[in-house]
Amino acid sequence: xxxxxxxxxxxxxxxxxxxxxxxxxxxxxxxxxxxxxxxxxxxxxxxxxxxxxxxxxxxxxxxxxxxxxxxxxxxxxxxxxxxxxxxxxxxxxxxxxxxxxxxxxxxxxxxxxxxxxxxxxxxxxxxxxxxxxxxxxxxxxxxxxxxxxxxxxxxxxxxxxxxxxxxxxxxxxxxxxxxxxxxxxxxxxxxxxxxxxxxxxxxxxxxxxxxxxxxxxxxxxxxxxxxxxxxxxxxxxxxxxxxxxxxxxxxxxxxxxxxxxxxxxxxxxxxxxxxxxxxxxxxxxxxxxxxxxxxxxxxxxxxxxxxxxxxxxxxxxx
Amino acid sequence: xxxxxxxxxxxxxxxxxxxxxxxxxxxxxxxxxxxxxxxxxxxxxxxxxxxxxxxxxxxxxxxxxxxxxxxxxxxxxxxxxxxxxxxxxxxxxxxxxxxxxxxxxxxxxxxxxxxxxxxxxxxxxxxxxxxxxxxxxxxxxxxxxxxxxxxxxxxxxxxxxxxxxxxxxxxxxxxxxxxxxxxxxxxxxxxxxxxxxxxxxxxxxxxxxxxxxxxxxxxxxxxxxxxxxxxxxxxxxxxxxxxxxxxxxxxxxxxxxxxxxxxxxxxxxxxxxxxxxxxxxxxxxxxxxxxxxxxxxxxxxxxxxxxxxxxxxxxxxxxxxxxxxxxxxxxxxxxxxxx
Numbered sequence: 001x002x003x004x005x006x007x008x009x010x011x012x013x014x015x016x017x018x019x020x021x022x023x024x025x026x027x028x029x030x031x032x033x034x035x036x037x038x039x040x041x042x043x044x045x046x047x048x049x050x051x052x053x054x055x056x057x058x059x060x061x062x063x064x065x066x067x068x069x070x071x072x073x074x075x076x077x078x079x080x081x082x083x084x085x086x087x088x089x090x091x092x093x094x095x096x097x098x099x100x101x102x103x104x105x106x107x108x109x110x111x112x113x114x115x116x117x118x119x120x121x122x123x124x125x126x127x128x129x130x131x132x133x134x135x136x137x138x139x140x141x142x143x144x145x146x147x148x149x150x151x152x153x154x155x156x157x158x159x160x161x162x163x164x165x166x167x168x169x170x171x172x173x174x175x176x177x178x179x180x181x182x183x184x185x186x187x188x189x190x191x192x193x194x195x196x197x198x199x200x201x202x203x204x205x206x207x208x209x210x211x212x213x214x215x216x217x218x219x220x221x222x223x224x225x226x227x228x229x230x231x232x233x234x235x236x237x238x239x240x241x242x243x244x245x246x247x248x249x250x251x252x253x254x255x256x257x258x259x260x261x262x263x264x265x266x267x268x269x270x271x272x273x274x275x276x277x278x279x280x281x282x283x284x285x286x287x288x289x290x291x292x293x294x295x296x297x298x299x300x301x302x303x304x305x306x307x308x309x310x311x312x313x314x315x316x317x318x
Numbered sequence: 319x320x321x322x323x324x325x326x327x328x329x330x331x332x333x334x335x336x337x338x339x340x341x342x343x344x345x346x347x348x349x350x351x352x353x354x355x356x357x358x359x360x361x362x363x364x365x366x367x368x369x370x371x372x373x374x375x376x377x378x379x380x381x382x383x384x385x386x387x388x389x390x391x392x393x394x395x396x397x398x399x400x401x402x403x404x405x406x407x408x409x410x411x412x413x414x415x416x417x418x419x420x421x422x423x424x425x426x427x428x429x430x431x432x433x434x435x436x437x438x439x440x441x442x443x444x445x446x447x448x449x450x451x452x453x454x455x456x457x458x459x460x461x462x463x464x465x466x467x468x469x470x471x472x473x474x475x476x477x478x479x480x481x482x483x484x485x486x487x488x489x490x491x492x493x494x495x496x497x498x499x500x501x502x503x504x505x506x507x508x509x510x511x512x513x514x515x516x517x518x519x520x521x522x523x524x525x526x527x528x529x530x531x532x533x534x535x536x537x538x539x540x541x542x543x544x545x546x547x548x549x550x551x552x553x554x555x556x557x558x559x560x561x562x563x564x565x566x567x568x569x570x571x572x573x574x575x576x577x578x579x580x581x582x583x584x585x586x587x588x589x590x591x592x593x594x595x596x597x598x599x600x601x602x603x604x605x606x607x608x609x610x611x612x613x614x615x616x617x618x619x620x621x622x623x624x625x626x627x628x629x630x631x632x633x634x635x636x637x638x639x640x641x642x643x644x645x646x647x648x649x650x651x652x653x654x655x656x657x
Contacts, residue, residue, distance in 0.1 A: 033486055130358060158483075160358050160513045165557055188487040193601045193610070214600050214608065232488045249602045249609075271495045273520035276543035276556055277581050277624065280520070282495065291491075295581060297540055313606055 002044070002149055002181050007053030009036035009043075009205035016053055017207040019200060021149075026175055026182040028196035028213070030189065030228055036205040037185040041153045044183070045074045057148060071148040073141075075155045079134040081126040087137050088113070088122040094145035109144060115174055116140045132163040143174070150175070152184045168194050189229045193217075201228050223318050234316075235290040237265070243318045250314035251292035253281070253306065261312040267292070272300045281306065319507050320382040320474035322346040322369070327378035329364055338364045339531045342378070346524075349505040351498065353522035355515060357554070361531045362511045366477055369509065370397045382474055396474040398467035402483045404459040406451040412462055413438070413447040416469050423470070437465045440500050456484050460493060468500060478510045482517060494521055515555045519543060527551050543579075549648045552577045558611070561621045565644065567591050573644035573651040580611060580624035582641040589638030590657075591616045595629045 001023055006016035021027050031037050036051070043051035046067040055063050062070050073094075081090050091109040100108070113119050116136045126134050135155060142150055156164045172195055175182045184195055192199045192213045199216050201208040209216055209225045220226035226234050226245055234245045255262060267290055271282040279298040282291050283306070292308060300306065327342040339361045346352045356362050367373040368380065371392030380388045387395055398419075407415055413434050420430045438444045441461050451459055460481060467476050478497070482490045498521065501508050510521050518525050519539040526536040535547035546552040552560035560577035567590050568576055583589075593614030600610040610627035613620055614635060621637055629635065644651040 032488070132358075161515060161557070162357060162513075162554060162559075190601070193599055217600075218603065232491050247602070249604070271498070273491070273494070274539060275516040275519050276539070277579065280491070282491075297543070 001058065002183075003056040004040075004044075005054040005056070007040075007043070007051065009039045009051045009202075011050055013205045019207060019210060021181045021183060022198065023148075023181050024176065024179045025197040026172070026184055026195050027198040027200055028192045029183060029185040029200045029202060030187070030192050031185075031202035032187055032228070034204075035187075035202040037187075037202060038153055039205075040202070041074060041151045041183070041185060044149060044151060045072050046070050072151065073145040073147040073149070074151040074153065075135075075138050075142045077154040077157050079126075079131065079138045079158075081134060081137050081141070083126055086123050086125060087118055087129070090126065090137050091118075091140045091144050094141060109140075112140045112143050116143075116170065132159050132167065135159060136167070139171075147180070149181045149183065152182070154185055154187070171195065189231050192229065199229075201225055203228065220316065226316060231293075232291065233289075235285070235292075236288050237286065239263070239315070239317070245316045245318070246310050246314060247316075248280075248291045248293040250310065251290070252309040252311075253292060253294055253298065253300075255309035255311070262309045263312070263315075265290075265308045265310065267306045267308050269300060269302055269304050269306050272298075272302055274298070319348050319505055321348040321384070322475060322507060322509075323379075323381040323384070325379040325381065327368065327375045327380060329368060329373060330376045337376070337531055339368070342533055344526060344533060344536060346507060346509065348383075349507055351501050351508050351510065351521060351523050353510045353512060353518035353525045354528055355512060355518040355525055355555070356528035357513055360528045362513075362528055363479075365528065366399075366479055366509075366511055369475065370399055370477055371395045396470070396472050397477060398470065398473045398475070399477040399479065400460075400463050400467050400481045402480045404451075404456075404463035404484075406459060406462060406466070408451050411448050411450055412443055412454075412465075415451070415462055416443075416465050419466060419470055433469050433471060437469050440468075440503060441465050441496060456486070457489055457493060460485060461496065464497060464500070468504060468506065474507070476506050476508045478508060480512055480514075481510070482512075482514075490517070491520075497521070515557070519555070527554065529554070545643060545650065545653050546577070547650055549575065549577060549645050552643065552645075556580075558622045560643075562645075563591060563616075563618050563621070563639075567618065568639055568642065568657060571642070571644050571654065573646040575645045576639070576642040576654075577645060578639050578642040580622040583621075583623045583637050583639050584625055585612060585614075585623055585629065585635040586638045587636060589636035591618065591621065591637045591639075593617075593621060593635060593637065595631050595633045595635055596620070598627055598629050598631060600627045 002021040005018045008016045029037050039049045039051045042049035088109055091113055092105050095105045118136055156167055196213045199213040200210045203224055209221050217229050230247055234247055237244050265285045267283040267285050269283040273280040274297050279294045281300055324342045324344045328337050329339040330337045354362055374389050379386050416434045416437055417430050438447050482493055485493055512518050524538055525542050527534045535551055542555055556579055560579055562575050562577050565571045565573050565576055593616035595612055596615050597613035600608040602609050608627040612623050612627055612629050639657050642654050642657055
């Protein structure tokens with residue numbers, strides 16, 4: 001396992017935090033831009049960063065080790081490969097650095113290439129590949145290093161939608177098969193649910209909350225935690241003097257089950273969108289911007305007034 | 319603003335042996351919000367370049383309001399473009415950036431002031447009108463880039479090339495909504511190019527799906543999603559895409575395969591196809607119960623079902639299909655709203 005202690009991600013952090021990443025699990029680190037995700041990755045890798053703290057890898061203090069000495073590999077958002085080496089040579093490069101025998105190198109690199117569906121492309125150069133293929137090569141190279149810690153810093157951000165979907169599925173199967181400590185950073189809450197065994201929420205260089213994604217979703221410890229996991233934001237209102245919040249997916253346009261205690265709000269609809277499987281109704285409730293996420297396609301007129309129902313059990317109070 | 323017509327447009331790069339785009343027939347109405355949806359390599363960028371005038375069709379005609387512009391250079395077409403990453407002048411303020419395209423065309427000063435004020439109010443840029451781009455957020459920068467495209471009163475078409483790529487996922491909707499609002503207010507013809515089906519369906523009045531250089535289907539978001547013209551679109555649109563099963567799985571369907579969306583099915587004790595749960599993903603709760611995406615392995619391959627996710631891997635379940643589309647030879651035969 002990887003233990004961080006007394007970690008201050010930037011100079012503005014008054015106190016540090018601790019977090020432990022477990023082996024054989026994917027931890028999604030979720031935060032907005034500038035939350036400190038990349039600084040955390042650089043700190044773990046041993047690259048220059050304002051972050052300060054202690055780092056123990058399987059019980060060993062690696063704080064003073066250079067990036068080369070640490071058993072850590074990092075995949076960036078921008079696909080970084082050796083441009084003058086073929087796909088096979090790229091994947092082999094970490095093995096070469098450990099002076100593995102040629103035959104063993106080839107077997108291992110071919111196995112990894114097969115898992116990432118790169119077998120057909122082994123003899124091409126990176127610039128002859130599509131973006132998604134290049135990122136797969138970068139991931140394959142990181143896997144070939146077979147490090148204890150694999151850091152993926154928003155690795156799928158620049159990829160085509162469908163490719164992203166396919167890679168998400170592949171990654172999950174591929175990464176959970178090993179005993180590696182996998183850390184995956186993102187600003188998209190969907191990634192937490194799709195990929196994460198564990199979730200760590202970062203905000204302004206601070207740790208907000210951690211746990212399994214569903215537990216954090218069900219029991220946010222503060223409004224900001226709830227917001228970070230909401231897609232795209234939470235609806236707020238004042239109820240009985242306390243700050244109340246409701247997730248977009250819990251706002252109902254029609255609620256036929258009258259046995260449930262619920263509150264009704266009136267929304268002035270300002271915009272309506274549908275993505276096929278879901279519909280998004282944007283509008284104003286009292287003085288707040290609200291959004292309702294409904295399943296399926298709905299027909300809603302912009303400018304109309306709409307009654308929205310919120311069940312007591314879905315309201316989160318702070 | 320203009321109505322855009324493509325008549326049997328094909329394009330082949332010099333020296334290439336195959337067409338990059340072929341037989342494109344499309345009419346985009348004046349003031350329409352249209353999306354071009356396709357994976358990378360589908361021909362989206364080539365099509366953008368044809369519309370903006372960087373390239374001319376190898377054959378066929380391109381018409382703006384009925385006038386043939388196929389060979390007209392870009393600057394005579396009055397096409398404005400917004401790119402993935404905002405292109406701005408860092409040394410000029412927001413207001414000066416907006417005025418720039420008008421100044422270079424020698425527009426009168428009071429006219430410029432009026433247009434800049436109008437765009438600032440439309441896009442809510444008033445508060446930052448004297449700020450320079452380096453101090454703006456990415457969201458504001460992209461909003462300014464949109465403003466620059468819209469500021470010319472004579473613009474006939476606005477092309478948006480993946481304009482939300484650089485914006486944080488959680489505020490994409492906000493920029494998209496602002497775009498739609500100005501699109502409606504100004505009655506601009508907009509073509510939005512993207513690989514992201516959610517963006518295409520949420521933005522556009524009509525969507526054209528582009529694949530391997532051809533337009534496979536043009537229709538409203540509902541038509542594209544619920545009634546895809548072929549299996550490719552069924553798979554490509556939707557996340558995850560349609561599930562496909564042989565027609566024999568569902569009684570009284572004709573064709574060779576049926577396709578159904580993950581939310582058009584439910585997991586029950588006795589349904590159409592039995593399987594074993596291989597993966598469960600919880601995305602939210604409904605009535606305090608886990609809700610999300612369940613993957614099953616069935617005799618016909620993997621099937622995704624969206625809804626109740628109170629399942630564990632290894633459990634047996636049966637898929638009941640409530641709605642589907644039938645396909646023959648890959649093409650749609652019929653929509654069955656109630657199975």
